[in-house]
Amino acid sequence: MMEKIYDTIIIGGGPAGYTAALYAARAGLDTLIIEKFSAGGQMTQTQLIENYPGFSEGIDGFTLGDNMKKSAETFGAVTETAEVLSVDLLSTPKRITADNGDYFAKTVIIATGAEHKHLGIEHEDELIGRGVGYCAACDGMMYRKKTVAVVGGGNSAVSDALLLSRICEKVYVIHRRDSFRASKVYHEPMMKAENVEILWNSKVDELLFDRKLTGIKIADTQNGDTREIALDGLFISIGRTPESGLFEGQIELDANKYIVAEETTRTNIGGVFAAGDVRTKALRQIVTAAADGAVAAYFAEEYITENK
Template sequence: MYDVVIIGAGPAGLTAGIYAARGGLKTVIVELAMPGGQAASTEKIENYPGFPDGINGYELMNSFHKQALAFGVEFIFEEVQKLDLKETVKKIHTDRQVLDSRAVIITAGSKPRLLGVPGEDVFRGRGVSYCATCDGAFFKDKTIVVVGGGEAAIEEGAYLTRFAKEVIIAHRRTGFRASQITMNRAKDNAKIRFELNVVIEEILGSDFVEGVRIRDVLSGETRKIPADGVFIYVGTDPNDQFINGEIETDDRGYIFTNDLLQTNIVGVYAAGDIRNTPLRQVATAVGDGALAAVEVEKYLAEIIKI
């Protein structure tokens, strides 16, 4: 019997684990992959306080993980498949076992959204990628198309210029959601050029990516752009595959919480990118994780009387 099971080992989950274990709760984090979530695959995080020169995402998340271990957080590397949350004792079904817990914090995060065009599935791992840090080095002296107009697309596009001879950022509008400082750096980078008001209609190739077919959204004209790789940054979707109808979510699957990060089910909380929130950053995930853990402590002390 655990006091709290935390689902997901990203910034929110690791922080929740640190606070919960430090508060004396028997704590376990269940994670399918490596600790750190999407933050661990980010080359450089510049907006997390305390690191004026920025910090590598893996390095930062590895520190979170070590700190959680130091406070006694247990880690189980299995896949959560379903939840039974109606009773006071919650049951978390993984692919190997069933865990019992008095409280649950869901910090499963989100995953890259697919572009959904022909060729994307065919060439995944053969030129199509969603992680510049993971795959950028495979494209030395190559031409890369980066799809998207947000912070991640522009930052990762700039990172890819370390390897590529040219990075083409394709965006469906002329306006960008990236910060001004990020945009200024990209515009000053001689290896980056922009294709604006275009959408990707197809990823082309034989054994590997050889280019993309784009369509001008204003004129309707289509043309081909030769390229060796396509990196896709068009948003995220929640990792909600284990969540059933018990937990209230929005139409995209993000979990509704109140200001104390409580879901509609007593004893169940959500934190970080998995919840319906206007901002998804490491800093906000850390704040969420801390608050959720503190609220679990209060819940267990006042309701369960541990």
């Protein structure tokens, strides 16, 4: 029996994936989304999204994800709940092997996202959304005129601290070394901010909390001395891990394992596109993921037309 060949298969049902599905389905492409969990991706981990345009009161991530799924399905996109285990992107058609079977497509849109790195400290996961966060651009406003700390020493930690210094009363930066890895363009303005205090050679040893985070215990990495700091919020900004392992060896990845794709979302393989957090880009947010999804569907359609 001949296998069904989809016009496009989208791997990942976050905002990038479901926006790609919406645009692809509305363009008349036979579209399948393969998502291993529920719709929404990382958005499902947050109670309140205030910076996705159109929701003046904000919206919870689960509802926004579900709405994106419904929009795409209204136009005929189909969701398969399965985990993709391997891919052959060079074959014609392209083969996607999931835990429930093989799927075939003329084009593939990779929208598998990324994950914030965790400190791996006790109680961290249960305090997410209750004082512990990973994205200052997303949650910074929740700590207006309050005291927060940022953990990390790279570009994202330093730019998070600078952003928070404009919103919060006081910002500590906790870094385990005695200098930043961040480039000058980021850390010079932060060093000038009067409400930022840098705690060099320090690491977070313990999270202090009642119903939510109340502070942290930090340890000096040189002599082991500890002290407590009262906090309203802690932002862990120690990097992200892209979900790109499946594609390694076939698709070009950058030094941090993000898929190399320009604004067109085209990768080094014809008919394969990368959208959202998994792609090399400056700003990883819902709105930029959704924008990538739309662009990926546009170029997938173009690829199908040109390769008829």
